[in-house]
Amino acid sequence: MKTRLLRTISQVREYTFGIRQRGLKVGCVPTMGALHAGHGSLIDHARAESDAVVVTIFVNPIQFDRKDDYERYAKGLESDLTFCELRDVDAVFTPSVEEMYPEPIATFVDSLDLSNYLCGASRPGHFRGVATVVAKLFNIVQPDAAFFGEKDAQQLAVIQQMARDLNFPIRIVAVPTVRESDGLALSSRNQRLTPEERLNAPAIYQALTEGRRMIENGEWQAEQVKTTLLNRLAGQPAFRVEYVDIVDPKTMQPVDSISGDVRIAAAVWVGSTRLIDNVLCRAS
Amino acid sequence: MKTRLLRTISQVREYTFGIRQRGLKVGCVPTMGALHAGHGSLIDHARAESDAVVVTIFVNPIQFDRKDDYERYAKGLESDLTFCELRDVDAVFTPSVEEMYPEPIATFVDSLDLSNYLCGASRPGHFRGVATVVAKLFNIVQPDAAFFGEKDAQQLAVIQQMARDLNFPIRIVAVPTVRESDGLALSSRNQRLTPEERLNAPAIYQALTEGRRMIENGEWQAEQVKTTLLNRLAGQPAFRVEYVDIVDPKTMQPVDSISGDVRIAAAVWVGSTRLIDNVLCRAS
Numbered sequence: 390m391k392t393r394l395l396r397t398i399s400q401v402r403e404y405t406f407g408i409r410q411r412g413l414k415v416g417c418v419p420t421m422g423a424l425h426a427g428h429g430s431l432i433d434h435a436r437a438e439s440d441a442v443v444v445t446i447f448v449n450p451i452q453f454d455r456k457d458d459y460e461r462y463a464k465g466l467e468s469d470l471t472f473c474e475l476r477d478v479d480a481v482f483t484p485s486v487e488e489m490y491p492e493p494i495a496t497f498v499d500s501l502d503l504s505n506y507l508c509g510a511s512r513p514g515h516f517r518g519v520a521t522v523v524a525k526l527f528n529i530v531q532p533d534a535a536f537f538g539e540k541d542a543q544q545l546a547v548i549q550q551m552a553r554d555l556n557f558p559i560r561i562v563a564v565p566t567v568r569e570s571d572g573l574a575l576s577s578r579n580q581r582l583t584p585e586e587r588l589n590a591p592a593i594y595q596a597l598t599e600g601r602r603m604i605e606n607g608e609w610q611a612e613q614v615k616t617t618l619l620n621r622l623a624g625q626p627a628f629r630v631e632y633v634d635i636v637d638p639k640t641m642q643p644v645d646s647i648s649g650d651v652r653i654a655a656a657v658w659v660g661s662t663r664l665i666d667n668v669l670c671r672a673s
Numbered sequence: 674m675k676t677r678l679l680r681t682i683s684q685v686r687e688y689t690f691g692i693r694q695r696g697l698k699v700g701c702v703p704t705m706g707a708l709h710a711g712h713g714s715l716i717d718h719a720r721a722e723s724d725a726v727v728v729t730i731f732v733n734p735i736q737f738d739r740k741d742d743y744e745r746y747a748k749g750l751e752s753d754l755t756f757c758e759l760r761d762v763d764a765v766f767t768p769s770v771e772e773m774y775p776e777p778i779a780t781f782v783d784s785l786d787l788s789n790y791l792c793g794a795s796r797p798g799h800f801r802g803v804a805t806v807v808a809k810l811f812n813i814v815q816p817d818a819a820f821f822g823e824k825d826a827q828q829l830a831v832i833q834q835m836a837r838d839l840n841f842p843i844r845i846v847a848v849p850t851v852r853e854s855d856g857l858a859l860s861s862r863n864q865r866l867t868p869e870e871r872l873n874a875p876a877i878y879q880a881l882t883e884g885r886r887m888i889e890n891g892e893w894q895a896e897q898v899k900t901t902l903l904n905r906l907a908g909q910p911a912f913r914v915e916y917v918d919i920v921d922p923k924t925m926q927p928v929d930s931i932s933g934d935v936r937i938a939a940a941v942w943v944g945s946t947r948l949i950d951n952v953l954c955r956a957s
Contacts, residue, residue: 398840410696496784496804496838503779520780521839528840554780555805556682556812 392473393480398529401482405443405531413440417532417559419523422446422464422483423577424472427567431536432476434564443530444473446483451494452518461581482530489525498524500550503641507543507654508665511631516547523548527557534560538567540574542652542667546641566666568594574666581662589625593657593666596621600635600653601670609647609672611635622657631656631663638669647672676757677764682813685766689727689815697724701816701843703807706730706748706767708756711851711859715820716760718848727814728757730767735778736802745865766814773809782808784834787925791827791938792949795915800831807832811841818844822851824858826936826951830925850950852878858950865946873909877941877950880905884919884937885954893931893956895919906941915940915947922953931956 395401405415416439418431428444435442446469453459466483473481497517503509504516527535537545545563552561567575572594573587582590596618603614611634618633634643638652654667679685689699700723702715712728719726730753737743750767757765781801787793788800811819821829829847836845851859856878857871866874880902887898895918902917918927922936938951 402842412694492837494838495786496782496835498780498782498839500780525838525840528842531842551780553776554778554809555782556809558686558812558815 390474390477390479392470392478394470395480395482396484397488398484401443401480401529402531404480405441408441409531414534415439415530415532416442417526417530417535418442418444419526419535419537420444420446421448421462421577422466422469423462423580424469425575425577427538427540427575429472429476430567431538431564432473432478434562435534435536436477438534438562439532441479442477443480443482443532444478445526445530446481447489447522447526449489449518449522450486451490452515452522454512454515462577489522494521497521498551498555500547500554503543503547503550506641506643507632507634507636508656509543511656516543519544520547520551524551524555524557527559532559534562536562536564538565539563539669540566540576540666542638542654543641546639549639572598574664576664578662578664582659586627586659586662589627590659590664592622592625592628593655593659593664594668596633597653597655597666597668601668604647604651604653604670605673607673611643611645611647614647614653618653618655622655627660629658631658674758674761674763676754676762678754679764679766680768681772682768685727685764685813686815688764689725692725693815698818699723699814699816700726701810701814701819702726702728703810703819703821704728704730705732705746705861706750706753707746707861707864708753709859709861711822711824713756713760714851715822715848716757716762718846719818719820720761722818722846723816725763726761727764727766727816728762729810729814730765731773731806731810733773733802733806734770735774736799736806738796738799746861773806778805781805782835782839784831784838787827787831787834790925790927791916791918791920792940793827795940800827803828804831804835808835808839808841811843816843818846820846820848822848823953824850824860824950826922826938827925830923833923856882858948860948862946862948866943870911870943870946873911874943874948876906876909876912877939877943877948878952880917881937881939881950881952885952888931888935888937888954889957891957895927895929895931898931898937902937902939906939911944913942915942 416435448462498520499517571591573591600614600618633655656665700719732746782804783801855875857875884898884902917939940949
């Protein structure tokens, strides 16, 4: 199938309006491009649950706290388009920065409580930028459902909270993390790793699964789990741990004593690349 | 025509979905009830430009900085419903606080730059509460157009900015202020005035029109206009002026030298009642 390429907000509106008028369902997969099998899984889920799939590709400047990170963010539209065509995507919306921000933006969407810990602590304004651009994309595409990966668990929680709090008429679908065969979570940032860093990177997921085993085996003290993970990660000289935490999966607030569902989340610098990962676990 | 009474979000969604499916246009008039001829004008404008008019009546707790003000806010659903029926309103949406806020809200919409001056200075969090509930109502009703009065000029500017910045697919229509024959701007709060306060209250509009005359006659120094207005208002012993300012009508930022379109805005306590008013003027 030929994937439509839409560059402007009015093109997207016209396209999805026509679909809704025919009583059909639109599924939206918001991305920043550099598509990999993780996005492929989001698209597959959207494909299965929607009549028309719209992938948005937009590297959103207002969610980057570091200019160099924004500028390094991989952009390769041609291969992303081929990727989408192979997966039967109906339309790709890839606006310019000027189309999305014709004037400096003055209105922001913010979920303070969810945004201040974990990644929010080291990336001020990041989740405000994410929530704001996702609200914009929701209002532009007006999908019935939108698909987000569990790998970015805090982003997922912020968007779920936003959709609930602001009554967006959109179903938010969480899609499980896709991993390499050695356990490394897929991420556009993985391509920045040197061969040696790539070899060591799966140690993050190994540490998380060890934490999950501890919890499933009855460990209820978050501090014990964290200490074990930190010791494990300290064995990797190229790693610098930004955080390891055990949080409530809905509120993303750290817990002291573990019960019910919790998420173990970590952010680790591997050389000059920041990787995040998490696992959901159910206390025994 | 019998006006439908809708109490739940799913009732509204079902109702407006049916209208949109028939290719018809929905106009929305968000209010806090205590309807008067000012709201009547909003409804008339909505009626003229829409196939179906939905009036929302919800006294939004998160936009009140003072509990006593929230509690004093007039509530009289029966007369509001009669008011709507007489004006051919198709549906009134009047949810409970629990329907709108089933759990404490954690996500807010905020336009900091527009919200900090004028009314925002004395009512912290007020415009954040307004923008947030209007975003919710927009996502619930999903109208084609929404109608707001120019009397609440800062609220109008905040909502226009929000709709632009977040790409709401909704036309925001500004409706001119409706006044009593003596010039007093209609407001639900007017009913709190004593007979004597009511007699003196038109002096606010008289001062604003004097300011407009000065500007139209060539006065370009905001300070001169403000001083004249403050002197004029000081002649009323029951008045306590909260602010008088000359602002850019789009950004609501105070200007020093006047050119093009400006708004003269005032907030005045008349006894224990806070009244606001404003006039748009074009510099000569």
